[in-house]
Amino acid sequence: LFGLPGQEAHERVLLATDEQTGLKAILAVHSTARGPAFGGCRVWAYDNELAALNDALRLSQGMSLKNALADLPFGGGKAVIIKPAGTFDRPALFAAFGRAVESLQGAYITAEDVGTTTADMRGMQAQTRYVSGIPREGAFGGDPSPKTAWGVFVSIQAGVRLHLGRESLQGVRVALQGLGAVGWHLAEFLHKAGAQLVVADVDAAKVARAQAELGAQALGVLDILSADVDVLAPCALGASLNAQTIPTLRAQLVAGAANNQLATTEDGDTLQRRGICYLPDYLVNAGGIISVAREYRNEGEESAVMAEVSRIGDRVAELLDRVKREDSTPARVADAWARAKLVKPA
Ligand code: NAI
Known part of the structure; x- marks a missing residue:
């Protein structure tokens, strides 16, 4: 194009x-x-x-792929x-x-x-009706970041169970790249579940807060991707997984909020060859769009939305099952799965 x-x-x-x-x-x-x-x-x-x-x-x-996989009645833009x-x-x-x-x-x-x-x-709102993510008095709505973080959290739980064979996050080491709106909430969920955090952010104040409040270990922004951890959660910007960084990764599972983490589809193949399970970003980070979509349609309340976001964990399980059956990679299977849904929902 x-x-x-x-x-x-x-x-x-x-x-x-x-x-x-x-x-x-x-x-x-x-x-x-x-x-x-x-x-x-x-x-x-x-x-x-x-x-x-x-x-x-x-x-x-x-x-488009994210909304389709989340079964939302919306297209992509x-x-x-x-x-x-x-x-x-x-x-x-x-x-x-x-x-x-x-x-x-x-x-x-x-x-x-x-x-x-x-x-x-x-x-x-004065200019357009076609906007969501607005805190409303007495009604559901507002900042989607905690919902996104929850979706990433349940994805990590599922990935740790299915790929690492560990039943809980207790003692699981997770590297977080980026402690912004999503990264911070995710860090809190992980900490509460007993994970050990290794964090990096260009903003030193956020790192200091994570050290003080969540007992996190700090690493430089250039070192976080190759941290000696079980799980890597990219929560900064895109294309962090590329030909330069993938050979240096030590995590066995990658699941994070950042959009477009893979520089190319082939990078997904390389991860698979290295035995690293990559959970596609648009599958795991759909919590935020689920939240603003519900809000836009004037549907739901906090607990119903959280329950819907939690189903992302089931989709991760289904994805990994399909990967096994089709002898393919998570990135390729998720892409085909989502594209098959790029039609008007029944
Ligand atoms: P944010 O801007 O609040 O946070 C990004 C954080 O990454 C900031 O703290 C920033 O200082 C840090 N950062 C930037 N470059 C870095 C680097 N090289 N190394 C380490 N840290 C770095 O953004 P937010 O909302 O937390 O989103 C994070 C990612 O998740 C983005 O890629 C976004 O597109 C994606 N996402 C966010 C959703 C949401 O609900 N906010 C929903 C779906 C995806």
């Missing part, structure tokens, strides 16, 4: 600009086969516009806003973005992602 390697055809891609606020956004709708395209909005200081386009397209493809240089009027920027979302007339529904907050989502 657009001559960009690895990018698939999209139904629609909107390049939205607004001179007054400095908005430069890309709204990518990969598929609406299952329903309106649903996926968060990322704000990032991209090196250039092409890098932003590449990111938006890759992320929106991933959302994603938006990115190129962070304006210097100071900018954030509410005005998001108002302009909200108008762009509205212009797609419901083909795309937005929510939080890296660099956006519940306040940004709330601020957009």
Whole structure:
């Protein structure tokens, strides 16, 4: 697509600009086969516009697979806003973005992602109905990160049981790359379950807090991927698993929140050859979209959503079963499984 390697055809891609606020956004709708395209909005200081386009397209493809595997009645889409240089009027920027979302007339529904907050989502409500992830008084809603973390946690539990043959997380060593919105909640869940944490973040304050509150061991950001642990949980940004890093990995299981962890599908094959079980990101990190989708449809309450997110653990078990039966890799099996669901739900 657009001559960009690895990018698939999209139904629609909107390049939205607004001179007054400095908005430069890309709204990518990969598929609406299952329903309106649903996926968060990322704000990032991209090196250039092409890098932003590449990111938006890759992320929106991933959302199609994620929403399908989670059995949500939504298609896949994603938006990115190129962070304006210097100071900018954030509410005005998001108002302009909200108008762009509205212009797609419901083909795309937005929510939080890296660099956006519940306040940004709330601020957009005046411009568009097609927004979720908003705290509501007396009703379910808001920050999806704890739900994402819970989905990753139950995936790690399932992976540890099925691949490492250990019944509990007691004493299991887990390396966490990134202690942000998801990483921090995940660290808390793991700590409570008795896991030993090894952590890294570019933000030293977060690392210090994990050392103080969760008894975590700190490692440098360059060393975390090769930490001597049982489980690696990438919870920073994408493409952390590539030809350079995979040979250095010592974990037996990889399961984390970061989107697009594998640089290429072949990297999934290399992990498998090394005996490392990789649980595909879009399978394990669907807790957040399950949460904002429920909220958007005005359905559910906290416990029902948590129960739905917990079912991600069952899907991990089914995936590993299929991998065995099909003599394939988790990345390839999950991709085929999700693509078979890229049709209107019955
Ligand atoms: P965040 O921005 O709150 O956290 C990312 C953390 O990673 C920050 O603390 C940052 O300092 C750290 N970091 C950045 N580069 C690093 C590096 N090289 N080494 C170590 N740490 C580094 O983002 P959030 O919301 O926690 O998301 C994390 C990942 O999970 C992203 O890839 C996001 O797309 C994905 N994700 C998040 C969901 C959510 O509900 N928030 C849902 C699904 C996926």
